[in-house]
Amino acid sequence: MSEDRILKLDRRNGLSRRTTLKGLGAAAGLIAAPGFVRYGQAQSSAPIKIGFQCHRTGIGAAYGRWYERVTAAAAKRINDAGGINGRPLEIVIEDDGTDPKRGAEVVEKFANQHKVDLVYGTLFSHVVVGSAPAAGELKIPYYVVSEGYHVASGKLNRYCVQPGITDVKAQVRSVAPWIAGNLGKKVTLVYPDYAFGHDHRDFFEPAIKAQGGEVVAKVPIPPTETSFTRYFPQIPSDTDVIYHVMVGPAVLTFVKELGEFFGSGGPQLFGFIDSLEAVDIKSPGLEFLEGSHFWEGMPRYAQPDQPDYVTAYREAVGIDENGASTGDAKDISTAAHMFGCWETLNIIKASMEACGYRGPEDRAAMIEATEAMTEMEAGPDHPQGKKLFNGKTHQVFGEQSISQVSDGKLKVVHRTSIEDGSYEPEADYTTMSF
Amino acid sequence: MSDRRDATSLFASLFVGIFFSLMWCSRAFAHASDRGHVLLLPTHYYLFGGMLAVALSFLVLVFLPPEGLLRLSSQRLPIARIRFDGRGFVSCLSALFLAGLIYTGFAGSRDPLSNPLPLTVWTLLWVGLTLFQGLAGNIWAWLNPWYGPWRLILRLGVPSRGFLRLPRAIGMIPAVLLLFAFAWFELIYPAPDDPARLAIAVLTYWVFSMLGAVIFGYHGWSRRVEFLTIFFTMISRLSLFSLRRETGRSRVLFVGVPGHKLRDTAALPLSGILFLLLALSSVSFDGFMRTFLWLGAIGVNPLEFPGRSAVVLPNTIGLLSMFAALCTAFLLAVRAGNALAGGEPPRRAAGHLVWSIIPIALAYHFSHYLVAFAINSQYALSALSDPLMQGWDLFGTADMYVQAGVALGAESAWKIWNAQAFAIIGGHVFAIIVAHMIAHRLYGGRKRAGLSQIPLAVLMVLYTVFGLWLLSAPTGG
Known part of the structure; x- marks a missing residue:
């Protein structure tokens, strides 16, 4: 049953039938082999069912495609190693259309119709915020992979956790010390004038001040803007660093016009790869980024000194040295975020094993087991790096990469520490009842 | 020369x-x-x-x-003589295929990119077949899933002209309404790709149209109500090929320049004009509703699209407005x-x-x-x-x-x-x-x-x- 489901999931990702069958064969062999008794000894061999709330259609579809590929690869790895508590993992996909209302419907369907053990995998913040109340009411664990600050802010409920990816507040804070120490202390912020940009503005300003730096100007850009040159004169001439977080279809135009405005000089640039996730850095228009720096959750390009488990992870999820699909060089992955699916599934496994999860009656125990987690070492289960989970805020904190564009590729020049990004807990979900 | x-x-x-x-x-x-x-x-x-x-x-x-x-x-150059009429048979196969697809909609994957029903309806039929019809001709006459079953039903003694007549005055108005419902479902309804919901929609429409063909006669029904047949037939008038009946079952396949069939086609009634302009305005609106211009006009931040469910009303109004604007412009x-x-x-x-x-x-x-x-x-x-x-x-x-x-x-x-x-x-x-x-x-x-x-x-x-x-x-x- 579970093998069928994983087969189905793998297939949709284009993993070859042969590979899939080989994996299945290996798993089947393990059950029969002397000394391997995990499936055999389990009280129940019924699959653990995980509802994958996937952005299959709508604005999140490009991310959804990669979240699904990584989920399939991580589930296969878990099953090949004997499943969870000796039970195979089964992934059930529902498309939420990247729509909060549908997101809530999907959570309800997972709980009542598919009767899954938990819901997992949501990326877009508005879908997380729209779906979380349903998860709370239905008392079903909701493991999100969204990098939003909404979990740590305490706005959600006890069933919502984000253990596989650092939130945006910590990401922003973590890069401030390196910027102040290496690029300069006078920073101008250029950001889209709505919640996403405001988060960056509000999180970065105190963080850079704490490093002895200052924000010398803030340049908010209306979200519907597609031409940017007229905003650039607002950038003070004594700016050391432009911190930019533009998103949307006009990002390439933004970079091109920035290049035209500053020519060969101008301040240093520091950006968030969110702007160019799944976009080829070598695209026409992005030439001005050469030499500039970016935050990356996990490096898109293979690094010469990367550990073996990173290489194994990249092979498993099917990305080449440029971070593109191994079967399609033009299909650039969402490398900076999708590792969160891999890590979250491993944390789900660890939590279920820690609490001896048997079925929905143990959902609360599972959340408590996740809350009890603290340090997670970098390794095959956590290829992005070392992490520290805060049980009170239900949010994980991790190391981040700062990369420089060099010959059209991103080369990691610094790894931030967990302490660089961490902040005092602003919520305590553990005091909330189930 | x-x-x-x-x-x-x-x-x-x-x-x-x-x-x-x-x-x-x-x-x-x-x-x-x-x-x-x-x-x-x-x-x-x-x-x-x-x-x-x-x-x-x-x-x-x-x-x-x-x-x-x-x-x-x-x-027009004759290129082949077709001595058989396989429409009934092919249409029956098509109906069986559709039944299979509807079943997969209910019983197959919940993933709209793994389930063949949404992919067949929205991609192969609505996009692929439309383009095929425009280039190669009216293959829908063979593929539509009603003609064959209707022929079978005739054998039970049902009259080919049906039991009732559609009032002449309504013209193609039912087809205009159905095409609008279809466009609304595709462009505005929050989950047109959901396999189970689409299966319900497709099954309901197939039963509705089958009953209509039986009650009002297939030919009347498919010229005035069944919007897919009307749309595909209209599009096929652009194609290179045409089929002319000779004697009995024998028909001749001709090839001509693209659009040669459009030149002397009979005039459409007002409802037919509306139908064709609705088809064009729905595709136009599908593009327009995603532009920064439209999203800005309805107060939606295009960088933070809230999902289809949040824009049902403005987009319904938008679709109707685009239709009205195009009709007005054309008639004027x-x-x-x-x-x-x-x-x-x-x-x-x-x-x-x-x-x-x-x-x-x-x-x-x-x-x-x-x-x-x-x-x-x-x-x-x-x-x-x-x-x-x-x-x-x-x-x-x-x-x-x-x-x-x-x-x-x-x-x-x-x-x-x-x-x-x-x-x-x-x-x-x-x-x-x-x-x-x-x-x-x-x-x-x-x-x-x-x-x-x-x-x-x-x-x-x-x-x-x-x-x-x-x-x-x-x-x-």
Whole structure:
């Protein structure tokens, strides 16, 4: 049953039938082999069912495609190693259309119709915020992979956790010390004038001040803007660093016009790869980024000194040295975020094993087991790096990469520490009842 | 002979002109997948070039003797004799296939990109079959899932003309309403791809239409109510091929120039005009509703699209408004053309001239759905090979790797944009030619025909620019 489901999931990702069958064969062999008794000894061999709330259609579809590929690869790895508590993992996909209302419907369907053990995998913040109340009411664990600050802010409920990816507040804070120490202390912020940009503005300003730096100007850009040159004169001439977080279809135009405005000089640039996730850095228009720096959750390009488990992870999820699909060089992955699916599934496994999860009656125990987690070492289960989970805020904190564009590729020049990004807990979900 | 050469050289010079205007741009920008790359392309030259190409083709037609064109369009070459009528049999197979698809909608994967039902309906049927019909002819007459079952039902003693008559006065109004419902479901309903919901919709419509064909007779029903048959039949009038009944079951397959069947097609009633314009306006609105302009107008941040469920009402109003605007513009253009031509206006001019919209509708269909078709047709091939996710590999395509890269990156964006622009401009030029031929028949005389077409040509020039702008404007949502 579970093998069928994983087969189905793998297939949709284009993993070859042969590979899939080989994996299945290996798993089947393990059950029969002397000394391997995990499936055999389990009280129940019924699959653990995980509802994958996937952005299959709508604005999140490009991310959804990669979240699904990584989920399939991580589930296969878990099953090949004997499943969870000796039970195979089964992934059930529902498309939420990247729509909060549908997101809530999907959570309800997972709980009542598919009767899954938990819901997992949501990326877009508005879908997380729209779906979380349903998860709370239905008392079903909701493991999100969204990098939003909404979990740590305490706005959600006890069933919502984000253990596989650092939130945006910590990401922003973590890069401030390196910027102040290496690029300069006078920073101008250029950001889209709505919640996403405001988060960056509000999180970065105190963080850079704490490093002895200052924000010398803030340049908010209306979200519907597609031409940017007229905003650039607002950038003070004594700016050391432009911190930019533009998103949307006009990002390439933004970079091109920035290049035209500053020519060969101008301040240093520091950006968030969110702007160019799944976009080829070598695209026409992005030439001005050469030499500039970016935050990356996990490096898109293979690094010469990367550990073996990173290489194994990249092979498993099917990305080449440029971070593109191994079967399609033009299909650039969402490398900076999708590792969160891999890590979250491993944390789900660890939590279920820690609490001896048997079925929905143990959902609360599972959340408590996740809350009890603290340090997670970098390794095959956590290829992005070392992490520290805060049980009170239900949010994980991790190391981040700062990369420089060099010959059209991103080369990691610094790894931030967990302490660089961490902040005092602003919520305590553990005091909330189930 | 010389006339034919004139017409051929006219076609050639128009297309060569467009081709070179595009190539000139390509030198300036050799390379761009999604809208971000397109925003860096010199699309404004295309808008200008497209406007010029359509306007010039109108002028050329006005000053060129029409006889060659008319003769060329009347040429038909018989290429095959078909001695059997397999429509009933193929249609029954198609109905069985549809039943299987509906079953997979309920029992197959919940993933809309793994379940063959949404992929077949939205990608293979609505996009793929439409394009096929426009190029190759009315294969829907064979594939539609009602004709065969209806023939079987006739054997039970049901009269072929049905039991009741549809009132003449309603014309194609039921089909207009159904096409609107279909467009609304596709563009505005929050979950048209959800396999189970789509299965309910498809099953309901199949039963509804089957009952209609039995009660009112298949032929009456499929000409006035069943919107898919009406739409596909209209589109197929653009195709190269036509089928003529000879004697008994024997029919002859002819080939002619594209659009040769549009020249002397009977006038559509007002409801038919509305139907065709609704088809075009729904595809146009599908593009328009994603633009920053529209999202800004309805107060939605395009960088933070809240999901379809949040924009149901404004988009419903938007779809209706676009339909109303296009109908008004078209009918006013025909009316103004009558006034300019002077003399007694021909009967049902709008009903005749609306056939010239077909090439534009097909061009919009191609350009608008090109990217989705390039990717989702691959998912469809994979899903059809293993429809119930049982590990089958019926066609050897279950494990094919879906190449999303065909539509990604600067280079793909460049190629896709050129293909889209070429189709939009070419479709409008073609529409101008068709309208011109129809006008000659309606108004008689070069001068009257030319004058009558000025307002419609202006509309088509504007719609060319609008179409190119839709494909090059920044989008969210």
